[in-house]
Amino acid sequence: MEVNNVEHLPERIGYITRVQSFSACHRLHSKALSDEENKKVFGKCNNPHGHGHNYKVEVTVRGKIDRRTGMVMNLTDLKQYIEEAIMIPLDHKNLDKDVPYFADVVSTTENLAVFIWDSLTKLLPPNLLYEIKVYETDKNIVVYRGE
Ligand SMILES: Nc1nc2c(c(=O)[nH]1)N=C([C@H](O)[C@H](O)COP(=O)(O)OP(=O)(O)OP(=O)(O)O)CN2
Numbered sequence: 001m002e003v004n005n006v007e008h009l010p011e012r013i014g015y016i017t018r019v020q021s022f023s024a025c026h027r028l029h030s031k032a033l034s035d036e037e038n039k040k041v042f043g044k045c046n047n048p049h050g051h052g053h054n055y056k057v058e059v060t061v062r063g064k065i066d067r068r069t070g071m072v073m074n075l076t077d078l079k080q081y082i083e084e085a086i087m088i089p090l091d092h093k094n095l096d097k098d099v100p101y102f103a104d105v106v107s108t109t110e111n112l113a114v115f116i117w118d119s120l121t122k123l124l125p126p127n128l129l130y131e132i133k134v135y136e137t138d139k140n141i142v143v144y145r146g147e
């Protein structure tokens, strides 16, 4: 069968996003602060027994739209990377106790976004990951771009 030449088509850059939700509990507590300071800084979120969230994460990759496949990357592959980097380590977990990364790192949404960024960059082809957006609640949203 004849294969079309598509090299004459202009090069385009695209952004694709996949959304994933997961549930986890945590407590905001810094080992770099005294108990009194922790209470003052984190308030109700420092409650020793923790609290839970239904997190939503938007993973965006940026890259050339392949002229032959029409894709920046296959979303089915991205889904698999998200399963490995987000769902397996974080879903239905106590972030502070079940995820070694948060043993000494405060489980804020900022640090959660950094953790997800670092985990995904280990799996994705180089220079594709563009942005991680984490919704801790409908009102509390963090964006991280690897800076
Ligand atoms: N910079 C950050 N500040 C706070 C974070 C964070 O991750 N980064 N996290 C929290 C708490 O985890 C807390 O769970 C937030 O909950 P809450 O204030 O109840 O959430 P809402 O603002 O959406 O709730 P409403 O009471 O309905 O406004 C705190 N700070």
Ligand SMILES: [Zn+2]
Binding pocket: 026, 045, 051, 052, 053, 136
């Ligand atoms: Zn919280």
